[in-house]
Amino acid sequence: MGPPRGDSSPTTVEYEPVSVKDLLVEMKDTSELLIDLSYSAVLLNNERIAEEVLQLEERMDVLQLRxxxxxxMAARNPSDAEALAPVLGIVSGAEKISDATxxxxxxxxxxxxxxxAMRAALPEAVETLVRGLVSADSPYAGRTLLDIDLESETGVRVIAIRRGSEWILNPGPDTEIRTDDVTLLRGSDAGIEEVYATLSGEQYAPPAVPDSEIEDLxxxxxxxxxxxxxxxxxVDLxxxxILFNNVELAEEVHxxxxxxxxxxxxxxxxxxxxASDAxxxxxxxxxxxxxxxxxxxxxxxxxxxxxxxxEIEVHPVVELAVQESDEIIVRVTVESASRLEDTSLxxxxxxxxxxxxxxxxRRPEEGWMLVPDADxxxxAGDVLIAKGTRTSAAAFRDLASA
Known part of the structure; x- marks a missing residue:
């Protein structure tokens, strides 16, 4: 666990009965958000977003301890210890992600x-991400995301909200936007400009994107x-x-x-x-x-x-976390003469x-292709990492088989 930031004192954490399942889900969501925010802070050269990373890192420290x-408390015998070892792997991995971000x-x-040149990579790297403080006179204050219908109207998503020291990850339709909420918004520059002004009462200034003249850089x-x-x-895989006890996905992580x-x-x-030319x-x-x-x-x-x-058996607490979601990640290999062969994405x-x-x-001769292009x-031989419902995943495997 990283040390406390600045002059703030570390949060006192005492044992209390909590759902390990809920902790695991929150740690997963927090890890993914930390990665997103930290790199966005660098690409946008945005100190405010970087400060939110450190705020969220402190939250992760508390989750890890709990x-x-x-x-x-759950390990009562050697069998329990063996079954809980993969869960400890999640905790340890989350700590490393938190420290790295x-x-x-x-x-x-x-x-x-x-x-x-780091800024010049921005258009291909990520959509714009901004941190906006909800003003008292914002038309969004006191309304739910469903009522605002932000994503449909503007294409901008609220990916997280910090309310004081509390975080709302993956806010849903019933989440209410309140005055002084710190919101993290992602979308196109055009949509962000409109939403940021409405939310904060301030004008959004997009970052400058200079060119580089150093080829090696x-x-x-x-x-x-x-x-x-x-x-x-x-991290996603x-x-x-571990959530779906899928050895194939673990092999792709390797x-x-x-x-x-x-x-x-x-x-x-x-x-x-x-460095010699810089x-x-x-x-x-x-x-x-x-x-x-x-x-x-x-x-x-x-x-x-x-x-x-x-191949350590997954602990039941992990299975409980899985039951809450119908969406899974699968790995399939496109076989020769299958219905997926010669299909366009x-x-x-x-x-x-x-x-x-x-x-x-993953194409054996060429390596990885992320977010494949339209063409x-x-x-045959392509290894596909795909996400969808359990029903769709089963049908997808059939399509990849000859």
Missing amino acids: ARMSLL GDIAKVVLEEVGLPS DRAVDSIVLMKNLSELA AYGS NLEVEVDALRSRFEAWTLQA PDPVSLRGLLHLGFSTEEISDAALEISEGVLR VDGVPESDVSMNVLAV TELV
């Missing part, structure tokens, strides 16, 4: 230094963005593997971790080569920090899935009667 206390936020807050930046995307996918390690090696070489080599320190922290996240994903790889959805969202394709055509 989870460990509850797991210690906190270090990424420090790149912005402590002005470690980043080249301007462009390669290094492209690599770090790809490492970020692969690590984010690895790691949680999926494949992703190997790919991130190889990328980091190339990334460091390009960064060092770029007007201010010291500004590249931030890139090296990002490379280390990104690899830490992929290592954490591997630790989360380790229990599944070792349109925005990640295959042209078929099955509604599944393909998150990534991606599936070929």
